[in-house]
Amino acid sequence: VRQITAGSYEGNPKWVTLARNQDVLNYGAQQASVNNPDLFNNDCSVMPVIAYLSDHRAETLDRVVAAAAGFAQAHSSPERQFLLAAGSAGIEAATNIVVKEANRTMLFYVYAAVIVLCFITFRNWRAVVVAVVPLAVTSILCEALMVVLGIGVKVGTLPVIALGVGIGVDYALYLLSIQLAQQRAGASLADAHRRSIQFTGKVVALVGVTLAAGVVTWIWSPIKFQADMGILLTFMFVWNMVGALILIPALSHFLLKSPKGVRRVGAMPVLGLATR
Structure with missing residues (x-):
């Protein structure tokens, strides 16, 4: 109020004071509330x-x-x-609290949906484990990478983690669909996996490299958010692809090697694959 009163009189330092006149005080308080609405309100109920x-x-x-x-x-x-x-720090603190709670909830629902749909597709809990473990490994490595690079979990990065899980399960679906079909038709695990690699392995590698190539250039963006997204998306696309090509045969060796691990359903076709 003292500063506004002095400003009303050409900044004269003699007026840097609280006037005895109530009207002058009221004017100074009114101007202070108009110019500084974040400090107090008119009825002084919030400070x-x-x-x-x-x-x-x-x-x-x-x-x-x-x-x-x-x-x-x-x-x-x-x-x-x-x-x-509120204030900028207060809004950021509230956002961090909500994002922290939503992060685990989002991952729980995403993985639950993936597990249910994989089980409906494969009708085999061992195959579901083989498909989901590479996704979980990639999610853990992605969070570790975010810690190393100082990329926080925030509103912008939160959906990227879910995006990586949703796209990464495609690789497992491509490979395991052919592999399980071959095993149910009577092929051994080695032959079934070899045929799945021949049939969809190149497609899996091509899709992973293509997706990564589409976002890797974001890393050099002057916009920090876009650069962070480029790093995360490139990492998740590549590692989901690598994990599917490496971990699926390794896990299948332990979980799907036995004929009991793959239930044979009728006379499953070989999906048009020819052998010489």
Whole structure:
């Protein structure tokens, strides 16, 4: 109010004071509320406590939220409530809390949907394990890469993790569909996997490389978000493809090698594959 009063009189330092005239005080308070709506409201029912932070890292925001929540719990009363406020740091802290809760929930629903649909497709729990394990390994490696590169889990990166799982399961579907069809037709695991590689292996490699080539150039983008997305998507596309080509035969050796592991259904066709 003192600054606004002085500004109304050409900045004269003699007016940097609280005037005795109530109308002058009212004018200064009104202008202060108009020019600084984030400091207080007209009826003075809300007054923010402003804290200036050295950074907006997740660890810093977590400490501030914990300190503010503890203070509010200890000093709030029916007449006086201490609430977590907004501001850029407050909004980021609230976003981090929601994203942290949504991250595990999203992964749970995504993997649950993949497992259910794979079980409906393959009708074999061992095949479901063979298909899902490479996806889980890629998700773990992706989160480790994010830690190494300092890419936080946020609103922008959250759907990318789900995208990698949804696209990565395609590789397992391509390979296991042919492999299981061959095994149910009476072929050994080695022959069934070899035929699945011959039939869809090149397609799996081509799809993985093509998807990665489409986003790898984002890494050199001047926009940090786009560069981060380029790194994550390229990593997930490539490693989902590599994991399917390497882990599926390895896991099949332990889980689908025995004839009991693959239930034969009638006279399964060989999908038009010819042998010489």
